[in-house]
Amino acid sequence: MKTAVSIPDDLFKTAEKTAKRLGIPRSQLFAKALEEFIQLHSKESVTERLNKIYLKEKGSLEENISNLSVEFLRKSLKNDSW
Structure with a gap:
């Protein structure tokens, strides 16, 4: 599809040089x-979306680990006489 865009002169010149150096048409570049x-x-x-998901899960994961650690301690100390 053909389209017209406006770009700064310096960018156009750099694009021209780059296309020539690569041996491809400017439109392909x-x-x-x-x-x-x-x-x-x-x-x-x-x-970004994955980071948001993992950020939410991180809090839940840390809370779950903490809860498991407390539960493990309770079970391991259950028969311990103090």
């Missing part, structure tokens, strides 16, 4: 750059 940008942000979104 722009398409690849956009694809990588979208993938990067998609991965960040997934990572």
